[in-house]
Amino acid sequence: MQQRGDTLRVETDRSLAEPARTAVADTVARMFALDLDLAPFYTMLADDPRLSWARSGAGRLLASPSVFEDLVKTLCSTNCAFSATQRMVAALVALGGGAFPTPKIVLDAGLSYLTDTVRMGYRARSLYELATSIHDGAFTTDALRAAVGAREEEVTARIGSLRGFGPYSVAHAMQLLGFHRPLILDSWTRPTYARILGKKARSDAAIRRDFKPYGAYAGLAFWLTLTEDWVAKRALA
């Protein structure tokens, strides 16, 4: 994939016929949240001293090809160093033969594969239960997207009911599903935000208060505040 001006080009290693062609285009569009209209958010930022820079097009969080993949990656980011997250995800991709495994592939591999080979520790049970729920139809993933009209309250409850998904994981997953209100509060975002403010620490309640004015975009505003320097570096590159 590469950007050329205001278009995104997708190249595949072999030519695709319909309906695969459309499927790839749809998937990529979802990954980049191309259907997301951020105009209301940008309007909100017009005179914002800290975030007006974002109006030039920031705020589209890169998602995975599937909701399942986003949920699993989120699960793999809990209570461990980022290097461990990368290692677990790489091991899952190996299971998938170079692509992220489907729920069925995970189930066929079995719980012991997840603990002994992927070395996911106690997270293995959460992944196994998620794969089971999706595979048997108890949990439908695509209906969770904001873009298809899902309701925020309901999606929050659905994801929160999954084993291994607490406040952090739910907020993280919600952002990727197109719900930008919840704040991702974890051991990286908390101290990073405090540092930006020039403080030693700031309570979760205070952080929520700080971003309350952004309403439905509070979580996105929080994330952009934390990652402004990432964007600046890329723009210079």
Next chain:
DNA sequence: CGTCCAGGTCTAC
């Protein structure tokens, strides 16, 4: 070598 803990969550009080 042992301890601590990282982009948390669950359970049992």
Next chain:
DNA sequence: GGTAGACCTGGACGC
């Protein structure tokens, strides 16, 4: 409703 303790793993760190 709020809060210790346990939980897999593997780097980082102190000794």
